[in-house]
Amino acid sequence: MCKMTPVLRQFSAIFICNLLTLAFGIQSGWAMINFSELQNKNSTFSTGPLTLDEVTLVVSLVNIGGFFGNFAIMSVSKWCGIKRTIHLFGLPLIISALLTIYANNVFLLYASSILSGIVGGALVIGIPSFINEICNDNVRGFLNSIYDPGYNLGVIISFFIGNYLSCLNQAKIQLIVPIIFMIAMFLLPDSPEYWQKRQKEKHALKAHTFYKGSTVNTHIPEHDEFIPKMKNETVEKGKLEEMANNQNMENSTLSLGDFCTPQARKTFSIAFTILLLSITSGTWTMLAYVTDIFEKTGSSLSSKNSSLLISITQIFANVLLLNVIERINRRTLYIWSSILTATSFFAFSIYCLLWMGQPKYEWMPPFCFSCIIFFSCLGLFPIPYILPTEIFQKNIRHTCLVVVVSVIWILSFCYGLVFPSFLEYVDLHFCFIFLGIISLVNAIFGYFFVPETRGKSYEEIMQLLSD
Known part of the structure; x- marks a missing residue:
């Protein structure tokens, strides 16, 4: 069996997270590719033909959702950590797709756009934050750059199927990737920083070993709080406790x-x-x-x-x-x-x-x-x-x-x-x-x-x- 290196685990974790980015791109592309079709007097979509202002609002309300998504991820991540928060945001995207599928008026499309935007806003903050918690300096920029191709690949998929499928069938395709994402995220552990803040040293060491490798042989300056310099487990625990207490004090003040x-x-x-x-x-x-x-x-x-x-x-x-x-x-x-x-x-x-x-x-x-x-x-x-x-x-x-x-x-x-x-x-x-x-x-x-x-x-x- 091929053993995964820590860097490969980092890549895999961010790839799984960006499945949600791919799904967000697919949903965003739906409104773009159907911008003219939704205004067509002969439109077969269940809402009937929309005006230019209505279609413009469907496209633009994604940004309003993005605004709320930023604050939502800040609040939720303090409660359950950044990895679990990203996982939870797969649900709004599934609901957004269902609203598009069953939309019989423009207001349901508005709601779908806002929910989709909430996920987009959360990802802009969430994925870079997760990268900073689990990744090495020398791959940080690369992994942060995956967001754009993930999103754009989703738009490409949406544009491609838009040439062959009706608006309704395109919307049904949107459900596939979020469901895969929700299942795959269960494979990832929380970040070392998540466990450190909760003063659970064993979990923090285990998470650090998963994402960064051995806590004894690996040295990464930015993450010294997770890399004890002595092999004695008691010293390791004591150092993690001290760092966690210092970070809690920093946050409280x-x-x-x-x-x-x-x-x-x-x-x-x-x-x-x-x-x-x-x-x-x-x-x-x-x-x-x-x-x-x-x-x-x-x-x-x-x-x-x-x-x-x-x-x-x-x-x-x-x-x-x-x-x-x-x-x-x-x-x-x-x-x-x-x-x-x-x-x-x-x-x-x-x-x-x-x-x-x-x-x-x-x-x-x-x-x-x-x-x-x-x-x-x-x-x-x-x-x-x-x-x-x-x-x-x-x-x-x-x-x-x-x-x-x-x-x-x-x-x-x-x-x-x-x-x-x-x-x-x-x-x-x-x-x-x-x-x-x-x-x-x-x-x-x-x-x-x-x-x-x-x-x-x-x-x-x-x-x-x-x-």
């Missing part, structure tokens, strides 16, 4: 002043600004309305096939990112990704201004859109979600992540509501020029303010931010 230190203000400003600029660049929002954009700009492919091409481009970019995330500096990826994304936006703008509607240039919309998505997925979009999990101090990390990401979810909701009108009433070339300028602002911010965290331990990152 957390106050407003902890969030107002110069370092805390600096990291909060960086995290909030980089996420805000990433969202404002429009790449994420454009994906939600991809079929509508292709119908407006013209293409040699159908809107659904063009959408499938974009999703395949995403997954290709995500796979490439997984191979370079621990080889190329995060800051470098972010800056150059922003510059190349801006260039692609400007090229799309030129097409809309000069060549839109001309048959010999019909290849440009899918090409330009693919370039925008490809380059943004190499840094502009993923790095702003990886960086905050690495730069916050441990005692305030969870709270700060929840606050920052919750605000971003609300802004994404507002942005998603106005974006269709933006496309409808503003010339498309002006839209893409604006988004290109925002992408350049991302590059400028990255050059002057984003710290480099690749391969650095927690202590090294804190020292870097305190300088």
